[in-house]
Amino acid sequence: MFHLFSPFFMSHGQFGFFDREHPLEKIYQLNNFLPKLNTLIPWEIFRPTLNEVREKEHRGPGGRPSFDVVLMFKILILKSLYNLADEKIEAEIRDRITFQDFLGLRRGDTIPDAKTIWLFAEQLKNLGLETLLFGRFNELLESSGFAVKSGYLVDGSFVEVPKQRNIQEENEQIKNGKIPETLSKNPHVLAQKDCDARWAKKGDETHFGYKNHAVVDEEDKFVRG
Numbered sequence: 001m002f003h004l005f006s007p008f009f010m011s012h013g014q015f016g017f018f019d020r021e022h023p024l025e026k027i028y029q030l031n032n033f034l035p036k037l038n039t040l041i042p043w044e045i046f047r048p049t050l051n052e053v054r055e056k057e058h059r060g061p062g063g064r065p066s067f068d069v070v071l072m073f074k075i076l077i078l079k080s081l082y083n084l085a086d087e088k089i090e091a092e093i094r095d096r097i098t099f100q101d102f103l104g105l106r107r108g109d110t111i112p113d114a115k116t117i118w119l120f121a122e123q124l125k126n127l128g129l130e131t132l133l134f135g136r137f138n139e140l141l142e143s144s145g146f147a148v149k150s151g152y153l154v155d156g157s158f159v160e161v162p163k164q165r166n167i168q169e170e171n172e173q174i175k176n177g178k179i180p181e182t183l184s185k186n187p188h189v190l191a192q193k194d195c196d197a198r199w200a201k202k203g204d205e206t207h208f209g210y211k212n213h214a215v216v217d218e219e220d221k222f223v224r225g
Helices: 007-012 016-032 033-040 041-055 069-081 086-095 096-101 114-126 130-143 169-173
Strands: 152-160 198-202 205-217
Touching: 007 086, 016 096, 033 096, 033 130, 041 069, 041 114, 041 130, 041 152, 069 086, 069 114, 069 130, 086 114, 114 130
Parallel strands: none
Antiparallel strands: 152 205, 198 205
8 A cells, every 4th residue: 555645646646737638638639529619619709798697696795706607608508518417517527627628627626516507507597698698609609610511310308207196087188288177276286286298108118207309410419409
């Protein structure tokens, strides 16, 4: 067993600049999409619009400093491109040096947690900025030469919701787009029912909920919509 301060540990147990750059170079030889994206997109043009989020925030003295708005937007771009949930994108940023490099993060930097990522996305949506920003991003992507070469693939994944315990008559009415009278008369019960979800089967698996369709670029395998 090597001592913590042994020469072996000091030379092999810590990561320096070249330790990081070497695997990145190898990775980018196989897939250079993210560094190319960083080069093609002038991220700072989004800052004036993104700053509207900070203008709406009311933070008292002594509060935790906010993360840079462009950094947060780039996280949302990664989340969208790779079709990741908030908890998953946080985990991937902590684990993948390519994501850290794309975001300009280095070892020891504080990484936004899943709740912070979710809150920033909600703030954009509530201000009506989400569609504007992502639309502008897609326009820049297209104008930078990332036109689709091989077409789109449409992938569907299930988003499951709690199964409903309805009687057969209620289910028939829901399937026909109606709200059963037994539910409409009791708003507290209705609030716990999902009348839009449906049953679906994929292979041998049965799901109750919604089908989430992702439009994926066949050439680069990233989510476009």
